[in-house]
Amino acid sequence: MPIEPGMTWPEGDEGNFACGGIQARQRAVCVIRRASVEAVGASGGFGSWRHLSGRFFTALSPLGPTPADESWALDHLIEGERALWRRMSGPDRRHAVGVARDTVRLLGPAEPRQEVIAAALLHDVGKVESSLGTFARVAVTLAAIALGRARLLRWAGEPSGNGRRSWRARVGLYLTHDRLGAEMLEHAGSQALTVSWALEHHLAPERWSVDATIGAALKAADGD
Numbered sequence: 001m002p003i004e005p006g007m008t009w010p011e012g013d014e015g016n017f018a019c020g021g022i023q024a025r026q027r028a029v030c031v032i033r034r035a036s037v038e039a040v041g042a043s044g045g046f047g048s049w050r051h052l053s054g055r056f057f058t059a060l061s062p063l064g065p066t067p068a069d070e071s072w073a074l075d076h077l078i079e080g081e082r083a084l085w086r087r088m089s090g091p092d093r094r095h096a097v098g099v100a101r102d103t104v105r106l107l108g109p110a111e112p113r114q115e116v117i118a119a120a121l122l123h124d125v126g127k128v129e130s131s132l133g134t135f136a137r138v139a140v141t142l143a144a145i146a147l148g149r150a151r152l153l154r155w156a157g158e159p160s161g162n163g164r165r166s167w168r169a170r171v172g173l174y175l176t177h178d179r180l181g182a183e184m185l186e187h188a189g190s191q192a193l194t195v196s197w198a199l200e201h202h203l204a205p206e207r208w209s210v211d212a213t214i215g216a217a218l219k220a221a222d223g224d
Helices: 024-042 049-059 067-075 079-087 090-107 114-122 125-129 134-147 149-156 167-175 177-188 192-200 212-222
Strands: none
Touching (some): 079 114, 079 125, 079 177, 090 114, 090 212, 114 192, 114 212, 125 177, 134 149, 134 167, 149 167, 167 177, 177 192
């Protein structure tokens, strides 16, 4: 379901997530998240305590990657992916470079294909849609771990029709960053593996469609 300019959605009873009467892009996001409420119940967890603690302390510094790492990352992304990369915060880009470098090391000796490195760099790109800061992300992740992602999504609500996003809606966007990221990467022209890993990186290994060796390296490199 790529998000295209001017796209429309059918009206009707949308259950707890009423998506009619809002702008096309917001409605697309709403439909993705509404579908996610049912999907995430059986999809596994949402991060881990170990991953959360590691990300929290590294995210306290606002710095991005070094110029050399930034150049290396851009060299492994296609044009559409570079635009998404530049939307990510400095700490998120710095973390992503670390994940990509560790993925290369774990899969060595030959450098992995471009789409594998892109998957490492952009697996969390969907988080940009929520615009949540470090402390808000920690709070939401803790709640998702404690209460379950599906339960928190039912509370989250939907994007508002006036273009502004409520706190609840932003929480919902963050909780579905995997599905949103996959949509964004598909629209950017990413390879199938890059799109699939954005969608599947919180799933249990038996639910991956990507090669198990590649998925295991990407997962271990992310510290999740």
